[in-house]
Amino acid sequence: MCLAVPGRVLSITEVDGTSMAQVDFGGVSKDVCLEYVPDVTVGEYVIVHVGFAIQRLDESSAQETLANFERLGILEEEFGDGLTRAAEQAGGDR
Amino acid sequence: MKYLDEFSNPDLARRLVDQIHAVTTRPWAMMEVCGGQTHSIIRHGIDQLLPDGVEMIHGPGCPVCVTPLEIIDKALAIAAQPGVIFCSFGDMLRVPGSSQDLFGIKSAGGDVRVVYSPLDALKIARENPDRQVVFFGIGFETTAPANAMTVYQARRLGVRNFSLLVSHVLVPPAIAAIMESPRCRVQAFLAAGHVCSVMGTAEYPPLAEKYQVPIVVTGFEPLDILEGIRRTLVQLESGRHELENAYPRAVRDEGNVAAMAMLRDVFEVTDRTWRGIGMIPGSGWRLSERYRDFDAEHRFEVAGLHTEESPLCRSGEVLQGLLKPNECAAFGKQCTPRNPLGATMVSSEGACAAYYAYRRLDLVQIS
Amino acid sequence: MTAGLDFENWTCPVPLRDTPTIVMGHGGGGAMSGELVEHLFLPGYGAAGAAAEPGRYELGDCAVVPAGDTRIAFSTDSFVVKPMFFPGGSIGDLAVNGTVNDLAMAGATPLYLSAAFILQEGTAMADLGRIAGAMGAAARAAGVRLVTGDTKVVDNGSGDGVYVNTSGVGIVPDGVHIGPGRAAAGDAVLISGDIGVHGVAVMSCREGLEFGTTVSSDTAPLHGLVAAMLATGADLHVLRDPTRGGVAASLNEIARTARVGVDLVERDLPIPPEVSDACSLLGLDPLQVANEGKLLAFVPAERVDEVLAAMRAHPYGSGARRIGTCVTEHPGMVVARTALGGTRVVNMPIGEQLPRIC
Numbered sequence: 001m002c003l004a005v006p007g008r009v010l011s012i013t014e015v016d017g018t019s020m021a022q023v024d025f026g027g028v029s030k031d032v033c034l035e036y037v038p039d040v041t042v043g044e045y046v047i048v049h050v051g052f053a054i055q056r057l058d059e060s061s062a063q064e065t066l067a068n069f070e071r072l073g074i075l076e077e078e079f080g081d082g083l084t085r086a087a088e089q090a091g092g093d094r
Numbered sequence: 095m096k097y098l099d100e101f102s103n104p105d106l107a108r109r110l111v112d113q114i115h116a117v118t119t120r121p122w123a124m125m126e127v128c129g130g131q132t133h134s135i136i137r138h139g140i141d142q143l144l145p146d147g148v149e150m151i152h153g154p155g156c157p158v159c160v161t162p163l164e165i166i167d168k169a170l171a172i173a174a175q176p177g178v179i180f181c182s183f184g185d186m187l188r189v190p191g192s193s194q195d196l197f198g199i200k201s202a203g204g205d206v207r208v209v210y211s212p213l214d215a216l217k218i219a220r221e222n223p224d225r226q227v228v229f230f231g232i233g234f235e236t237t238a239p240a241n242a243m244t245v246y247q248a249r250r251l252g253v254r255n256f257s258l259l260v261s262h263v264l265v266p267p268a269i270a271a272i273m274e275s276p277r278c279r280v281q282a283f284l285a286a287g288h289v290c291s292v293m294g295t296a297e298y299p300p301l302a303e304k305y306q307v308p309i310v311v312t313g314f315e316p317l318d319i320l321e322g323i324r325r326t327l328v329q330l331e332s333g334r335h336e337l338e339n340a341y342p343r344a345v346r347d348e349g350n351v352a353a354m355a356m357l358r359d360v361f362e363v364t365d366r367t368w369r370g371i372g373m374i375p376g377s378g379w380r381l382s383e384r385y386r387d388f389d390a391e392h393r394f395e396v397a398g399l400h401t402e403e404s405p406l407c408r409s410g411e412v413l414q415g416l417l418k419p420n421e422c423a424a425f426g427k428q429c430t431p432r433n434p435l436g437a438t439m440v441s442s443e444g445a446c447a448a449y450y451a452y453r454r455l456d457l458v459q460i461s
Numbered sequence: 462m463t464a465g466l467d468f469e470n471w472t473c474p475v476p477l478r479d480t481p482t483i484v485m486g487h488g489g490g491g492a493m494s495g496e497l498v499e500h501l502f503l504p505g506y507g508a509a510g511a512a513a514e515p516g517r518y519e520l521g522d523c524a525v526v527p528a529g530d531t532r533i534a535f536s537t538d539s540f541v542v543k544p545m546f547f548p549g550g551s552i553g554d555l556a557v558n559g560t561v562n563d564l565a566m567a568g569a570t571p572l573y574l575s576a577a578f579i580l581q582e583g584t585a586m587a588d589l590g591r592i593a594g595a596m597g598a599a600a601r602a603a604g605v606r607l608v609t610g611d612t613k614v615v616d617n618g619s620g621d622g623v624y625v626n627t628s629g630v631g632i633v634p635d636g637v638h639i640g641p642g643r644a645a646a647g648d649a650v651l652i653s654g655d656i657g658v659h660g661v662a663v664m665s666c667r668e669g670l671e672f673g674t675t676v677s678s679d680t681a682p683l684h685g686l687v688a689a690m691l692a693t694g695a696d697l698h699v700l701r702d703p704t705r706g707g708v709a710a711s712l713n714e715i716a717r718t719a720r721v722g723v724d725l726v727e728r729d730l731p732i733p734p735e736v737s738d739a740c741s742l743l744g745l746d747p748l749q750v751a752n753e754g755k756l757l758a759f760v761p762a763e764r765v766d767e768v769l770a771a772m773r774a775h776p777y778g779s780g781a782r783r784i785g786t787c788v789t790e791h792p793g794m795v796v797a798r799t800a801l802g803g804t805r806v807v808n809m810p811i812g813e814q815l816p817r818i819c
Contacts, residue, residue, distance in 0.1 A: 002130050002236040002288035002314075003744045003818055004344075006097040016251060022673075025742055026095040027735025028665075029673035033213060036239055036353045045097060047291060047344050048742075050183070050818050051211025052240040054353065055291040055344055062097050062343040069106040069317060072113055095738045104800045129819050139803010158819055184815030201484040210670050210743065210816055237818060316801055 004049035006057045007032070009042050023048060097343070101315030102138075110320035111143045114327060121147030122330050123279050124323070125272070127265055128234075128286035129156030130314050138316045140323075148327065151279065154268055155286055157233045157261075158185045160368040165232075165261040166191040168396040172228055172259065173199045173206050175394065179222060181215035182230040184208045192399075212244035212258075219248070219256035228390045231260045236288040238262050238379060239353040242360035245381070245388050259390035260380050263366055265289050266297040267377035273305040282330055284312040284322045287341040292357075294349025298337045306335045313341040360385055370408075488541070488705075492809045495714070523563045525633055525640075534569030536560055537628040545588065545623055548662045549677030552625055553595030555753055558680050559704065560629040561603045565684035566700040566756065568639045568691060569631030571603065577611040579624040592623060603682035605629070631684075637691065643698040644719035648759040648787035653686060653772055654780030655679070656708055657736035660750035660814075665739070670816060672742065676735045681754030686777045693771050695764035701757045706810045709748040711757055712795045713809040725785035725797040725807060743816035748807055750814070759787060 007023035012034060014020065019034040023046065030051070037046055037053045046053035126132055132152045135141050141150050154160050170191045173180035180196070187196045187208065200206040205225075209215050212229050219227035231241040241258060248256040265286055272278055285298060290311045302309045308329035312322025322340045329336065339345055359382065366378025381389045408422045486493040503510050523536030538559045545552045557574065564571040576596060580589070600607050658679040665674045683702065690697060699719075703711040708730075716723050732747045740747050754777060760768050765783060772778030785797075795807040 002128060002234065002286060004236065004288045004291070005095060005741050006344075008096070016247070018247065026738035027674060027676065027733070028738045028742055030671075030742065033211075033240075033243060035243055036350055036356075038352060047288070049236055049288060050240045051213055052243065054236065054239060054288065055346075055350055057097055058343045059097070062100075065321075065343060066100055066106070066317075069103075069109065069321070072106075072109045095734075095741055098741060099737075102800065104802070107801050133819075137799070137805055138801050139799045139805055140801065142803040143801065156819060183818045185817045185819050187815060188811075197484045197486060198482075201482045208670075208815055233818065 002049060004047045004054060006045050007048050008045050009034075009040055012040075012042060021046075021053070023053070098315060101313070101317040103317065107143075107316050107320060110317060110324055114148070114320065114324050115145050117324065117327050117331055118145045118148060119331060121149070122281055122327060123149040123151055124282040124284060124326050124330075125151040125153045125280045126284040126312070126319070126322075127153040127155040127269065128284075128289070128314075129153075129159070130288075131155070131284060131286070131312065131319060134314050134316065134319055140316060140319055144323065148323070150323075153272070153283075154368060154371060155234065155265070157237070157263060158189055160263055160371065161186070161189065161232050161261050162367045162369050163192065164367070164399065165259070166369075167399045168391065168394075169230055169259055170194065170196065170199055171396045171399060172390060172394045173204045174202065175226075177225055179205045179207060179218055179225050179227045180230070181207050181209045181212075181218060181227060183210075183232070186230055186232060212241050213247075216244050216248055216253060216256055219253050220251075223255055225255065226393075227256050228394075229256070229258050231258045231262065234263055234265060234286065234289050235293045235357075236286070236291070238357055238361065239292055239350070242353075242356045245385055246356065246360060248388055249385065257388050257390040257393045258381065258385075260361075261366075262361065262379035263368065264363075264377050264379065266301060267374050268368070269301055269309075270305075271371070271374045271377070273301075273307065280307070282308040282326045282335075283310070284319070284326065285309050285337075287311055287313040287318070287345060290339075290341070290345045290349065292350050292353050294354075295337055295339060295345065295347045296349075302335050302337050308335050309337050311337070311339045311341050311345050313344065486811060492811050494706075523567050523569075525567050525569075532633040534564045534567040534571075534631045534633050535628070536563035536567075537626065538563060539624060539626040541624050542663060543622070544663070544666050545592065547666050547678060548674070549659075550680045550753075551592055551595045552623060553592040554599045554678070554680045556625040556627045557596050557599035557603060557605070557607075558682050558753060560627040561605060561682045561684060562702045562753075562756070564629050564631040565682070565687045566639070566702055567631075567633055568637035568687060568697070568700070569633045569684075570688070571605050571629055571631040571682075571684055573608045574600065574605050574627050574629040575609045575611075576607050577626045577628075578613070579626075580612065580614050581622050582614055582617040584622055589623065592625070599680075599682070603684070634691070637697075639697050639700050641699050641701070641715045641718040644715050644721050644759045644787050645698060645761075646721055646787050646789040647762050648698055649762050649765040649783050650712070650723060650725070650785040650787060651758040651760060651765070651769065651772070651781060652708070652731065652784050653683070653756045653758075653778045654754075655731045655733045655736070656703070656752055656755060657732060657740065657747040657750035658755075659704075659753040660707065661736050661739045663751075664743070670743070672739065674735055674739060676733075676739070679752060679754035681777050683754065683756050683777055686756065686772060686775045689771045689775045689778070690758065690768055693764065693767045695760060695768050697758060697760060697768075699757070699759035703752050703755060703757055705751050707747070707749040707751055708757065709746065709795065709807050710810050712807065713793075715757075715759070716795055717793045719787075720792045722788040722791040722793070723785055723795040724788050724790075725795065727797050728800050729782060729784045731780055731782060731784075744818070745814055745816060749810045762786075 007025040010022040010024050012021045021032050021034045023032040032048050033052045045057035047055045196206050215229035245258050298309045310322045310326045361379035362382040363376050364378045364380045365375050367373045487497050523534050525534050540552050540556045542552050561571045661676045662678040665672050701711045712723050772781035797807050
């Protein structure tokens with residue numbers, strides 16, 4: 001389930017008493033309901049599912065996650081066999 | 095798309111795959127709960143990159159697949175009524191009921207419309223005050239807030255010609271039912287990232303403890319899935335069984351408080367029959383008493399329908415992870431995406447459709 | 462069942478699927494449309510139908526038929542697009558360019574078009590005027606003439622505004638033999654530019670799905686591009702404009718007709734970010750999204766560089782590149798190598814492409 005994509009809030013208005021936003025997904029923009037993320041401000045990112053923002057996207061967390069992936073394997077490259085040996089000892093036979 | 099494309103980076107994927115191989119010492123079987131995760135795994139060929147002994151069992155996280163046959167038949171009956179505009183997500187249009195699907199109803203003259211959001215259906219209701227507009231409210235916890243807000247707005251704005259046909263299903267009871275199944279082989283779960291964006295993570299530690307299974311909240315892009323698998327394997331290899339959040343950019347432990355408040359108001363828990371699996375107690379949501387007047391099942395006469403599943407369809411066993419799609423006798427023969435017997439072959443993430451779409455090559459090569 | 466159809470003589474063992482009526486998917490350009498032709502129309506036409514062998518019908522964009530000393534390319538296409546006006550064009554542009562391109566895919570020089578209209582009572586004159594003007598402009602740009610036509614009106618309540626059918630004829634130069642059956646293992650598979658553009662442009666203004674985008678339809682006449690490719694002297698095996706059903710439908714049809722496999726490299730597919738983003742939003746596969754100003758070419762491997770150079774020198778081929786190879790393995794199937802190094806089958810689209818939530 002749950003095709004939801006991150007987009008950036010461009011503008012916020014109220015339609016029939018409901019908080020709505022124009023959200024930019026790169027080349028595409030769509031009207032999205034913001035009622036579930038009332039504190040979100042213009043310029044922030046939200047996760048959008050079927051026309052609703054269901055959660056704020058935590059940008060620093062996203063960047064940290066990517067940085068963690070970048071670091072994976074780098075330790076092995078830097079410290080070479082030592083780390084691989086340690087991993088093998090810890091994990092038993094492959 | 096920013097914060098999406100970066101999580102498909104092939105070089106980083108390679109690193110994650112290497113780490114997965116480095117940490118795995120023996121066979122493991124884990125289940126990805128969400129159909130969107132199944133789709134991503136097979137579409138990117140992620141399962142082909144894993145160590146031989148690591149098996150991904152595809153879970154029942156496809157609301158299209160598990161929407162009860164009775165509800166599909168009710169949807170078809172309502173859509174066939176004159177004066178009704180029946181609105182639905184695209185996914186549901188080709189799901190077979192006992193004898194046909196929504197496309198068939200459209201062909202026979204029914205006004206069936208695909209919408210991207212339930213709010214579009216509400217808009218249609220306001221633009222067509224002399225017609226009854228029904229929205230097919232299916233989905234897991236991820237989609238329920240959207241449906242809830244729509245019926246809440248309908249009530250607030252007095253849009254009386256709008257109603258909702260509700261069939262929501264819940265993940266934690268499904269996990270429990272899978273673990274209680276005698277033939278269960280699942281040793282860990284990748285929990286559904288966007289369900290947890292809404293509901294938070296509180297329901298999972300008790301399940302991890304009770305069934306002694308690692309549960310890792312996982313996203314949908316290739317790097318997210320590989321990271322979810324990696325963390326799961328690290329836990330399995332070290333004998334741990336905890337909840338972990340591998341999708342922190344979109345999931346917080348407390349979930350979305352505003353959405354959960356709306357859900358408590360609009361829906362109430364009910365027993366739900368999962369198509370192909372059976373009745374799982376307390377595994378669904380229906381409209382609460384306060385919103386009963388917007389419930390399409392009450393507004394329309396749809397009792398006494400005769401529902402009958404194809405005897406050949408083994409979707410249920412596939413949904414429980416007990417059968418691989420290509421092990422089903424009907425797979426690729428009587429049952430294809432063009433002519434599906436069961437919902438798992440229709441939904442773009444039903445395991446059978448995913449297998450048919452992306453795995454036929456392996457089957458060709460094997461034969 | 463319908464009187465006049467003799468079901469006893471259907472040779473194909475796979476029966477028409479058990480829908481008693483036509484459904485939207487039959488017009489989607491995918492497997493269902495193909496079935497309707499194979500299991501209903503061709504058997505109905507019998508001996509008067511396409512001259513191809515029974516059970517193996519020609520899925521080319523147009524027919525090439527002898528006429529005295531020359532060969533005529535003859536094609537027809539109907540346009541039912543909603544909405545009628547969309548970013549980058551209208552049903553009028555599609556109606557002219559669509560048939561011009563069908564002829565061009567046979568290597569023909571398009572010459573004359575007919576235009577038949579089925580109009581819903583109540584259609585605005587101003588809209589029809591715009592469409593006619595667009596057709597005139599497109600025809601002038603393509604160097605073809607609209608020489609005959611017809612107009613019918615149906616009740617308010619039947620039909621959906623404006624339906625246009627265009628048919629066209631052109632001359633196929635001597636020595637040019639282009640058709641899906643000629644695809645051969647070893648051929649390079651080329652695309653003339655960005656994919657998914659037209660489909661996204663149209664979807665962006667469709668009721669229930671509207672979204673903002675900078676994407677404009679890529680509708681364009683391609684016979685000039687084809688002429689430039691032919692001028693290299695290369696023996697072009699197959700040309701196809703991947704309209705409804707997208708690149709996926711076209712490649713699957715060619716693979717099936719020629720009984721070859723196609724290997725694609727996902728990283729080499731030219732998908733503009735706006736198309737990719739719209740597809741991510743709606744859960745669509747860019748390979749299944751329609752194109753109206755692009756062509757696929759199957760070209761002998763040794764001529765690829767020259768053909769690509771000729772394409773890139775032409776305004777409608779500036780983004781041309783190689784996206785795959787024709788192979789002997791997995792005949793009838795199109796397989797893509799994913800960016801992660803896995804493989805996936807690129808399926809024939811079933812019916813209409815629908816946005817999904819799951």
